[in-house]
Amino acid sequence: MSALDTEPLSIVEMATRELRRAIVDGSLQPGSPLPIAELSSRLAVSHIPIREALKRLESEALVQLPRGRAAVVTAIGDQDLADVLRIRAVLEAETLAAAVERASAVDVAAAEARWEELRVSAGTTADDLLALDRAFHDALLRPAMTPWMSRLQATLWPTTDRYLHLLLRSGTQPSATWLQDHHEPLLQAARDRSPSAAREAVRTHFATEAQLVAPLLPADC
Numbered sequence: 001m002s003a004l005d006t007e008p009l010s011i012v013e014m015a016t017r018e019l020r021r022a023i024v025d026g027s028l029q030p031g032s033p034l035p036i037a038e039l040s041s042r043l044a045v046s047h048i049p050i051r052e053a054l055k056r057l058e059s060e061a062l063v064q065l066p067r068g069r070a071a072v073v074t075a076i077g078d079q080d081l082a083d084v085l086r087i088r089a090v091l092e093a094e095t096l097a098a099a100v101e102r103a104s105a106v107d108v109a110a111a112e113a114r115w116e117e118l119r120v121s122a123g124t125t126a127d128d129l130l131a132l133d134r135a136f137h138d139a140l141l142r143p144a145m146t147p148w149m150s151r152l153q154a155t156l157w158p159t160t161d162r163y164l165h166l167l168l169r170s171g172t173q174p175s176a177t178w179l180q181d182h183h184e185p186l187l188q189a190a191r192d193r194s195p196s197a198a199r200e201a202v203r204t205h206f207a208t209e210a211q212l213v214a215p216l217l218p219a220d221c
C-alpha cells in the first residue's frame with residue numbers, strides 16, 4: 001500500500017510502529033542518530049509524519065529530541081535497565097495484588113489461557129514472544145487496571161520490550177517451557193487469590209529479568 005492510500009493519521013501510526021519496532025529489535029542501535037530526511041526516504045513518507053512519529057516515540061522514552069539537533073535513539077544501560085524494571089515491579093506489585101483480589105473465575109481462566117501460549121517453539125520469534133508476554137501480563141492485571149496505570153505502562157513497556165528483546169533473541173533460553181516457568185508464580189498468585197504472593201512474585205519476576213538481561217547489554221553502553 002502506498003502512503004497516499006491512507007489517511008494522514010495512519011501514516012503517522014505506520015511510521016511510529018515501524019520506528020518503534022526497529023528500536024525495540026535493535027536494528028536501530030541505541031544512541032544512533034535519526035535524521036528526518038533519511039527516515040522519510042526509508043519509510044517513503046514526508047517529513048511531517050516522521051516528526052510526529054518521533055514525538056510519539058519520545059513520549060515512550062525510545063527517542064530523545066535534543067533542541068536544534070537530530071533525534072537520537074535513547075541509550076540503554078545497566079542503570080536504566082535496573083531503574084525501569086524496579087519501577088515496573090513497584091507499580092505492578094500493587095496492581096497485581098489488587099487484581100488477584102478482584103479477579104473473577106473468568107479473569108483467572110483468561111490469564112491461564114494466555115499463560116498456556118507462552119511457549120517457545122521452532123519458528124517463534126522474539127517479537128512473537130514479546131506479544132505473548134504482554135498479552136499474559138495484560139490479562140493478569142486487567143481486573144485492577146486504571147487509566148493512570150495504562151498511561152504509566154505506555155511509558156514503561158516499550159523500554160522494557162527493548163531489554164526483553166535482547167534476552168528473547170539471544171538464544172540463551174534454557175528450554176521450551178522456561179517462559180511459562182518464569183511466569184507461573186504470577187499466575188499461581190491469581191489462582192490462590194493471594195495479594196502477598198502476588199507482590200512477591202512480581203518483585204522476583206522483574207529482578208530475575210534484570211539479572212538475565214544485564215550480561216547481554218552491549219559492552220560500550
Ligand SMILES: [Zn+2]
Nearest residue numbers: 133134137183
Ligand atoms: Zn513477563
